[in-house]
Amino acid sequence: MPSKLLRTLALCSLIFSSCQSNTEKQEAEAPVQEQQPLTFRSETVTRQSGLCGQNADGCATAEVKAITAEGGAQSLRDSLNTFMAQQLLQMQMGQDPDQEVQQSGNPAVTLAETFIRDQEEYLADLEGEVPATAAWTLNVAVNPIYQSDRFVTLRQEYSSYTGGAHGNSYFSLQTFDRQGNRVHLTEMVTDTTQLLQLAEREVRRKYDFPEGQSLTEAGLFVEDEKLPLPQEAGLTDKGLLLLYNSYEIGPYSMGMTEVTLPYAQIGNLLKPIYKPEQAK
Numbered sequence: 707m708p709s710k711l712l713r714t715l716a717l718c719s720l721i722f723s724s725c726q727s728n729t730e731k732q733e734a735e736a737p738v739q740e741q742q743p744l745t746f747r748s749e750t751v752t753r754q755s756g757l758c759g760q761n762a763d764g765c766a767t768a769e770v771k772a773i774t775a776e777g778g779a780q781s782l783r784d785s786l787n788t789f790m791a792q793q794l795l796q797m798q799m800g801q802d803p804d805q806e807v808q809q810s811g812n813p814a815v816t817l818a819e820t821f822i823r824d825q826e827e828y829l830a831d832l833e834g835e836v837p838a839t840a841a842w843t844l845n846v847a848v849n850p851i852y853q854s855d856r857f858v859t860l861r862q863e864y865s866s867y868t869g870g871a872h873g874n875s876y877f878s879l880q881t882f883d884r885q886g887n888r889v890h891l892t893e894m895v896t897d898t899t900q901l902l903q904l905a906e907r908e909v910r911r912k913y914d915f916p917e918g919q920s921l922t923e924a925g926l927f928v929e930d931e932k933l934p935l936p937q938e939a940g941l942t943d944k945g946l947l948l949l950y951n952s953y954e955i956g957p958y959s960m961g962m963t964e965v966t967l968p969y970a971q972i973g974n975l976l977k978p979i980y981k982p983e984q985a986k
Contacts, residue, residue, distance in 0.1 A: 744778025746850050746860070753818040753843055757836070758978055766825035766842040770794070772814040773848050785886030786858065789849055793878070796844065817846065825868075839869035840932075852942045854982060855888070858882045859940040859947075876951055879940035886971055891939040894946070894980045901967075902933050902973055905948055908965035909933065909955075926956050945969045946976060 750771045757764035772794065775786040794813035798820050825842045832840075844866045852859035859881040867873035881889040895901050906921070915924045921931050928934065938949040945968040952958050969976065969985035978986060 707827065741779070742777035744782065744853065745776050746773040747776055748773050749814060751812075751814045751818045751940070753822045753823050755842075757829075761836055762841060763838045764829055764836040764840045766822055766840070768813040768821045768844040769846070771847040771849075772817045773850065779884060779886070781886040782858070782882060782884055783886075785882060785888075786860070789880065789882075789888070790860070793848070793917040794846070797864060814846075815908070821866075837869075841867070842869070843867045843873070851947075851953060852881075852940065855882050857941050857980070859942060861940070872958065874952075877949055877964075879938040879947060879949055881940045889941075889980075891948075892937060894939075894941075894977060895975050896977060897975055898935060901972075904933065904967055904972065904975070905936075905965060906933050908967065909963065912963070912965060919945075927953070927959070928955060941980060942966065943982070946972055946980075 710924050749770065750769065752770075753768045755764065755766035759765075760766065772790065774790075775783045777783070791813045798813070798817045821842070821844045825840065829836060829840055845864075847863045850858060851861045857876060859879060862878045862880075863875075864877070865873055865875040883889055885955075892898065909915075913924070915921075921928045921933070926933075931942050936948045936950050936952065937954065940947050945966045947964060947966050950963040952954075952961055955963060969981055
């Protein structure tokens, strides 16, 4: 092989080795991008009807306080955001179950604007009459009430007035694990019967029921003198929060009932994985 060709190959090999070395050095020195922690960005959407400022009886208002999960693991972030969007969509359908609803755009904006449009269409059908019951209101708020390295709990509050003797309200709780899976009450506890015994004790204390008075005598809507499992439950920094909505265990005048079972009180009824480290 001619010496000139050997020198050329040696030079190419040296250049390649140098480039490879520099590339590896750059890759080694490149900072590892750390995952941003899970945070929530809040947004408040407000809308009002055309009669606001002209006729208080016909003034409809809507306020929707929504949040968007950012950072954290993508599976958890996507699950949280999908869940919240679905909740707002269901509320929109609740205004008019017969309407066709598609999940597009900002669901908080869509919900607020749909509510106002429904009230204005209602007044249009009355052909000029504006009853006092036309002062519709809608208030929605979603907040993260608990966040650890393993779980996140969202609380949603909904209240509306669309005429009638009184408005309606509804509260919901949902806990998610760090993979984005929804966690249900029956998964968290080892014995629902004992759990309800603790819950009844707290309900009696909350409403100061006389000793010996049965739940039905106290005015609760229960069967066989036993509280039902609540539809809404979630982890908090203080303990396991149980929530009964209006009419779930009592009359409208009783309102929403919520009790927190502290981690120390609930003990081994709550599976260890769901307890904060300091509570184990």
